[in-house]
Amino acid sequence: MAGLPEDTIAARLASLSGWERVGDVICRQFTFPDFKAAMAFANRVAALAEEANHHPDILIEYDTVTLTLSSHDVGGLTERDFRLAARIQA
Amino acid sequence: MAGLPEDTIAARLASLSGWERVGDVICRQFTFPDFKAAMAFANRVAALAEEANHHPDILIEYDTVTLTLSSHDVGGLTERDFRLAARIQA
Numbered sequence: 001m002a003g004l005p006e007d008t009i010a011a012r013l014a015s016l017s018g019w020e021r022v023g024d025v026i027c028r029q030f031t032f033p034d035f036k037a038a039m040a041f042a043n044r045v046a047a048l049a050e051e052a053n054h055h056p057d058i059l060i061e062y063d064t065v066t067l068t069l070s071s072h073d074v075g076g077l078t079e080r081d082f083r084l085a086a087r088i089q090a
Numbered sequence: 091m092a093g094l095p096e097d098t099i100a101a102r103l104a105s106l107s108g109w110e111r112v113g114d115v116i117c118r119q120f121t122f123p124d125f126k127a128a129m130a131f132a133n134r135v136a137a138l139a140e141e142a143n144h145h146p147d148i149l150i151e152y153d154t155v156t157l158t159l160s161s162h163d164v165g166g167l168t169e170r171d172f173r174l175a176a177r178i179q180a
Contacts, residue, residue: 035139035140035145036140039132039133039136042129042132042150043129046125046129046150049125050125050126055125055152057149057150057151057152058148058149058150059147059148059149059150060132060136060147060148060149060150061147062145062147
């Protein structure tokens with residue numbers, strides 16, 4: 001899968017809520033009532049990632065989970081990143 | 091609980107394997123065969139963290155888990171950090 005052109009990245013990003021682009025990645029923070037809820041979310045994301053065979057970086061800081069998505073194989077952003085972000089959001 | 095003096099930090103660190111001190115935190119990377127194994131480890135760490143009521147930052151990057159421990163309430167390292175690191179290691 002090829003890296004997306006800039007205008008497509010902008011369009012895909014606009015269709016998501018709360019995700020930010022930083023260079024060749026997109027990321028978003030999610031905040032929860034406590035660590036247990038944050039871990040539960042991380043595990044739901046992990047299940048979606050396994051289904052999609054596409055794995056975000058997952059950072060858990062007590063009640064906050066930061067997800068970072070990128071397609072390392074092409075060194076940029078692809079449809080896979082935005083598809084997984086949309087699934088996580090849903 | 092008070093922050094530990096430098097010589098105690100050095101002694102505690104020497105008793106651990108693979109942990110590195112970076113400023114006011116200690117961290118260590120653990121590598122696994124795949125994402126599923128990395129997530130399983132993250133969940134075991136999470137259970138220990140809940141037991142100890144002390145929570146490391148947990149970063150999962152596919153097959154690699156990076157743990158970062160610090161006592162944010164005292165802005166430094168305490169016995170709690172080294173106790174949890176030792177439990178994780180065991």
